[in-house]
Amino acid sequence: MTKPVVLFKPAPQLRDRIFTPESWRRLTDSFDVIDYEARPDDEDFARRLPTAFAVIGQPDLDADALRSAPDLRAIVNVEGNFFPNIDYPAAFANGTRVLGCGTAYSQAVAEYSLALALDIARGITREDHATREGSTAIVSATTADSILLRGAAVGIIGYGNLGRAFHALIEPFNNETRIHDPWLPQSIIHDTGAIPASLDETLQTSDFVFMFATATADSEHLLNAEKLDLLKPGARLVLVSRAAVVDYDALLERLQAGKLHAAIDVWPEEPIPADDPFLSLNNVVVSAHRAGGIPQAFFSIGEMVCDDLELLRDGLPPARLQVAAPELVTRYRNKPVG
Known part of the structure; x- marks a missing residue:
């Protein structure tokens, strides 16, 4: 049975910071994960997007890119904030959930x-x-x-x-x-x-x-x-x-x-x-912006991603990550943490 395709492009986050070996194995066992941190390739990302089930990361995705991906069920921001890098109305019209890890x-x-x-x-x-x-x-x-x-x-x-x-x-x-x-x-x-x-x-x-x-x-x-x-x-x-x-x-x-x-x-x-x-x-x-970024918090992100992508795969709503609200997400003015 073919596994759903997940495109992994987490920058500025790092794979080994948010996934333990166990949670990464769990993700790759459940999904066909294309790891663009290990092998950056923007052309390949764009080529595979139309067949993707989910994107993990915060790449720029405009309306045309989202319309090209009718089966895209989730975009999971693993940095911690909702940014204006996505055409949110196009994502919502596409039936794509935009999820954030701020709760971690x-x-x-x-x-x-x-x-x-x-x-x-x-x-x-x-x-x-x-x-x-x-x-x-x-x-x-x-x-x-x-x-x-x-x-x-x-x-x-x-x-x-x-x-x-x-x-x-x-x-x-x-x-x-x-x-x-x-x-x-x-x-x-x-x-x-x-x-x-x-x-x-x-x-x-x-x-x-x-x-x-x-x-x-x-x-x-x-x-x-x-x-x-x-x-x-x-x-x-x-x-x-x-x-x-x-x-x-x-x-x-x-x-x-x-x-x-x-x-x-x-x-x-x-x-x-x-x-x-x-x-x-x-x-x-x-304090030098260090309140939240501790190993336990980071590793919980990987667990949350696995939990919610498995739920979505099984036809259930996400339960752990924060769901972007159409009424609020375009109001945010968050900036990436250096």
Whole structure:
């Protein structure tokens, strides 16, 4: 029996990063996998596309290419974001599912966000650096600005995969949690035990604010100077989603003035320039875009790909990967991670 053809072109992702030997064997046992990482050949890719069952990767696929592939059931983005590299209306008209692996990173980013929050709540990194540089201050001399996460007012901006994973993680801290997400009805937020809130209310009332919003035309510089000024004095801000949602110049001014603390994992320019002024601030924990990209998260991508392609082969809908929504996918303004 002929196996369905899967075209594998994962760049900038790497096969050995996302597939264990076992999951790669599982994929190749179930499908006729043409590996263009091992043997790049754009002409061969275009020639085989009309017979393909699925594409794993994020190559450019315009409307003509998609119309040439009537049996293409899935395009699986294994980088982590939905990009404007596909003619999405043509894909949907073709009956092609566009799937993303963003859910693979949710738990890793959630745990990292919790770690960042505890760090800026207690000055852990700051005092580590101070002690290494010769400070002899101990006990209360180093804790005047420390606060507890337990019982604190928490604001979550964006309640997709990351927001939900994080919310579950902080449940034992007994927080009063407000959630702002204009793409969700209030009933969903009510059902979690949290308080649906406007952006302004979330910023004004929260001791800790977690930015999980994705980048869209509407969310660019969502936290601008005006919104940042709504934060409480001494508030803790954790940024782990997309740099485009924050005005970094305005944020820098307020951090330099000592108005708040921040932990930042995403940056307008990556790698972070050596002379970036954020690097000189001791009320900022600097992280080099490393919240989600850990081996366990990467290897889960391969497992998710196998699970959902097998389901689609058997005439069932995907269950693990994120399905691109026609109403949302063209709004995203995500950029590839270097």
